[in-house]
Amino acid sequence: MTRYWGLAAGVLTCFSVWHAPLAGLAPDGRKCLALTLMAIIWWTFKALPAGYVSLSLLLSYTLLLNPEKVGARLVFELWTTPVIYLVIGGFLIAEAVRSSGLGKRIALEALNRYIRTYKGVIISCYVLNFALSLMIPHPWPRSFLLMSAVAHIANSAKLSRQGMTNIGLAVFVSSIPTSMILLTGDSSLNIITVGFAGADISWLRWLLYMGMPGVFACVLTCCAQLWLFGVEEGFALDKDYTTRQLSEIGKISRKETICIIILGATILAWTTDSLHHVHPGWIALLAVVALSSPFANLLDGKSFSSVNLETLFFLSAATAIGAAGRATGMNSWVIEWIRPETVPVNHYAFALYACFICMLAHLFLGSILAVLSVTAPAIIALGNLAGLPPIASALIAYTAVALHWILPFHSMNILVGYGPDAGGYTEKDTLKASLPQTLVTVAVCLFEITWWKFIGLL
Numbered sequence: 001m002t003r004y005w006g007l008a009a010g011v012l013t014c015f016s017v018w019h020a021p022l023a024g025l026a027p028d029g030r031k032c033l034a035l036t037l038m039a040i041i042w043w044t045f046k047a048l049p050a051g052y053v054s055l056s057l058l059l060s061y062t063l064l065l066n067p068e069k070v071g072a073r074l075v076f077e078l079w080t081t082p083v084i085y086l087v088i089g090g091f092l093i094a095e096a097v098r099s100s101g102l103g104k105r106i107a108l109e110a111l112n113r114y115i116r117t118y119k120g121v122i123i124s125c126y127v128l129n130f131a132l133s134l135m136i137p138h139p140w141p142r143s144f145l146l147m148s149a150v151a152h153i154a155n156s157a158k159l160s161r162q163g164m165t166n167i168g169l170a171v172f173v174s175s176i177p178t179s180m181i182l183l184t185g186d187s188s189l190n191i192i193t194v195g196f197a198g199a200d201i202s203w204l205r206w207l208l209y210m211g212m213p214g215v216f217a218c219v220l221t222c223c224a225q226l227w228l229f230g231v232e233e234g235f236a237l238d239k240d241y242t243t244r245q246l247s248e249i250g251k252i253s254r255k256e257t258i259c260i261i262i263l264g265a266t267i268l269a270w271t272t273d274s275l276h277h278v279h280p281g282w283i284a285l286l287a288v289v290a291l292s293s294p295f296a297n298l299l300d301g302k303s304f305s306s307v308n309l310e311t312l313f314f315l316s317a318a319t320a321i322g323a324a325g326r327a328t329g330m331n332s333w334v335i336e337w338i339r340p341e342t343v344p345v346n347h348y349a350f351a352l353y354a355c356f357i358c359m360l361a362h363l364f365l366g367s368i369l370a371v372l373s374v375t376a377p378a379i380i381a382l383g384n385l386a387g388l389p390p391i392a393s394a395l396i397a398y399t400a401v402a403l404h405w406i407l408p409f410h411s412m413n414i415l416v417g418y419g420p421d422a423g424g425y426t427e428k429d430t431l432k433a434s435l436p437q438t439l440v441t442v443a444v445c446l447f448e449i450t451w452w453k454f455i456g457l458l
Contacts (some may be wrong), residue, residue: 006045014038022087024336029329035060036321036330051310054317062354063322065076069327076318082189082281086137087315089284090187093263094141096291096298100259103132103145108245118163118200122226125150125170126218130178130185135263136155137187137284139175140416141306147171166229168424169433172417176403177221179413182207184270184280188315189368189402191280196322196376197394199342202274206435209395212451217403217444224436258296297330318369322377331377341384343370347449347458350386350397354379355445358400359438362410371401392452396445403441406434 017034025033039057043046048056061075078084093311097103107128115124125146132142150171179186183194183206195200201209217293266287270280325331344350358379362371376397384395405411408430420426452458 006047010041011036025333032328032330054313082279086281088185090138091307094136100255102256126174129174133185137184176215193398197390201389220440321373355400
């Protein structure tokens, strides 16, 4: 029934705004706002699956807005950029790492060699999620790969239900802060954030800006989880189990060796993009082609089923909101509407203000990309008044939205692991962790200001 109410609320809101006399907003901007609000309401209430809402928004922009301002080329612009192909490449690279057995070997080797306590398992989820982010530029495949290894080990230790839940939560929650450290840590969200700022920063430049804030976020999030859910008593890792698993896998195979060579070359190319100026998206596609070659034989035609089309269309819709909003004047109108009489000039005060605005929007809208599409342009414009460069303002908005959640639908990284068939945690578990995580989000935004002053960005 909620879906029907959401569907009706979206249509009613669209109709009302479409015909409302909004002062200062041109007709094209008003229509764009009406269609955008309808899509956001449908996303929030899950009136339709997210991918179909995205398709409806792309279609309505194309057919109902002035084609001289918002044509199909603008609406589907993401498909002409390397960003979308980095996302596609990320899914396919993850499939190659999975099919080769390399990802499972790395997880089992780390758990067998270094894990001795329950606390160590939780911490290892963060460390391994980061390690896998070097090879797999998308958080969802990383988390499922890690979960497949950790779940067997946790089961062999005969943990309580809460102990198992905490480990599942650690696997999927850890994918959020670890994705902040590298530009390719989240091949969709990170690249699009840079696009909102109109910047073109290299892989190493992102690491300089976000490496330390990302590590700080990992430490705080991990500590908050350990404090909140406690430590399982009587934990005993079954070393025989991990040893047997590694024995069954055997020595490193030819496919794993080839996978290591290709991924090593890919990572090297990503880290040196400031020298050769080839976008990470094109590098990812080169890696995919190499992985599908007869020499490697790690990807075939069936591997394309691992590419999540819903994610691709969702990304397209999120970027189209920003592009159409700029073209029709909607973004400028929204900025004027939310702008206070005086913008905080102090950088720390501005970070708190921007963090509050973004988290408030995220609370009601849910979708990270939808929230960023609406708030990032506004925060960047307000940041200019406070003397912040666009990339700094965009990264504050990104941090405030990406790190924050209340319920699973507020973060797709958490939502994909929600339920007994994935991470094993419930809405109650994520709600319990939400207040400490809100404090973590604010602390990281403030730390970013200090770090950026130290390195000279501010």
